[in-house]
Amino acid sequence: MRTLKAGALYFVLVFGAGFVLGSIRVPFLVPRLGARFAELLEMPVMLAVVFMAARYVIRRYALADRRTRLLMGTIALVLLASAELLLAFLMTGASPSAYVASRDPVSGSAFLAMLVLFAVLPALLPSGAVSDNPFKPKSVGGSDSFKR
Structure with a gap:
């Protein structure tokens, strides 16, 4: 259950940021x-997100x-792909195959690579990324390292 919640939160954070950036990208x-070029310009920002x-x-x-963590990323990917296809259908009436076919070959390929990275990145992060308090810096050596 914890993994499902983690995948859902990961999806919400990334999809929400993508939705905000998309509402800037498309009209402006x-x-x-x-x-x-607009999609390719947005990708480094989404990578950071x-x-x-x-x-x-x-x-x-x-x-x-x-x-x-890989399961978390897979859950988030399924949610993201479903939301992307549903949104495309609701906004344009495009079927999933029509939506995929309408993508630009260059930015669409980069988008596909980003989706794969989105799914596997949680598993690729070092295990030191887990901490009780994400805002507390980890000590290197600390005062305990000099005790014998």
């Missing part, structure tokens, strides 16, 4: 730069096991 950047969200959720739910 796409008309000026084109869809391909994915990294921070994965790290936050792993710490919040103390997910130390890599398999559990």
Whole structure:
């Protein structure tokens, strides 16, 4: 149950950020730069969001096991893909296959790579990413290292 909650939170954080960025990208950047360049310009920001969200959720739910973190990412990916396809259908009436076919070959390929990274990144983060308090810095050596 904890893994399901972690995957859902990971999805909400990343999808929410993507939705906000998309509502800036589509009306302001796409008309000026084109869809391909606007989407590619957004991807580094989304990469940072994915990294921070994965790290936050792993710490919040103390997910130390890599398999559990991979499951968290897989759950989030299923939710994200479902939401993406549902939103495309609701906004444009496009079927899943029509939506995928309509993607730009370059930015669509980069988007697909980002989806894969989104799913596996939680498992790739070092196990030191788990902590009781995410805001407390970890000591290096500390005063205990000099005791004999």
